[in-house]
Amino acid sequence: MTGSFTEWLRSRSEPDWTAVVHHPFTDALFDGSMPNSRMRSYLVQDYQFVDQFLALLGAALARADAYPSRLAIAGSITVVTSDENTYFQRAFDELEVPAAERSVPERHEATEAFRELMADMNTRGSYADVLTVLVVAEWSYQQWAARAPERLPYNFLHSEWITLHNNAAFNEWVRWLCAELDRVGATLDEREQARCLRLFQLATRYELDFFNAHWS
Numbered sequence: 001m002t003g004s005f006t007e008w009l010r011s012r013s014e015p016d017w018t019a020v021v022h023h024p025f026t027d028a029l030f031d032g033s034m035p036n037s038r039m040r041s042y043l044v045q046d047y048q049f050v051d052q053f054l055a056l057l058g059a060a061l062a063r064a065d066a067y068p069s070r071l072a073i074a075g076s077i078t079v080v081t082s083d084e085n086t087y088f089q090r091a092f093d094e095l096e097v098p099a100a101e102r103s104v105p106e107r108h109e110a111t112e113a114f115r116e117l118m119a120d121m122n123t124r125g126s127y128a129d130v131l132t133v134l135v136v137a138e139w140s141y142q143q144w145a146a147r148a149p150e151r152l153p154y155n156f157l158h159s160e161w162i163t164l165h166n167n168a169a170f171n172e173w174v175r176w177l178c179a180e181l182d183r184v185g186a187t188l189d190e191r192e193q194a195r196c197l198r199l200f201q202l203a204t205r206y207e208l209d210f211f212n213a214h215w216s
């Protein structure tokens, strides 16, 4: 393996990884051409994703092998439960999403698949497994959001979804997460590393399916 563990995982997850980072859904966010109907279905489903994602952050917090790691993970939990959650609430108000659809919508199969993977990692994943799925979710979002134009779309539904994933604190969190998986990955045997690769590839595929579900 040359380079870092995370770079190895990413490079072996092409072409899906690049398809996520350059997805037409993200281009439509950047130029403000995203129809409200698509943004609405995406956000309703993503709130279901974020629910299980928050539980997975809890698993990472519990399984971390050092106090500084727990502090870094706790910081991210704070963002998900404050700024990100209030964005969802304001977006749902704007899009007139009724209460039932905010809490118990019918879930798309792409949403179900991702939730099942995260729930499975929560129950039986090692710290490295949990980190792998977190890295795919956060790094891929950081990468597409970094492609945003300087002039953001006027509509807050679009601009804030970009800036939530394109700001100094989020970039630092993603940098930490990748460095943490690099650190832990270096201690794994070949079989465990191969397992992380399978998880990375699967989660990347699920990210692509998730965007596709609200695009094609």
Ligand SMILES: Cc1ncc(CO)c(N)n1
Residues within 6 Å of the ligand: 046, 049, 050, 053, 137, 138, 141, 207, 210
């Ligand atoms: C589907 C999906 N992947 C990643 C993120 C970022 O955590 C998100 N909000 N939704």
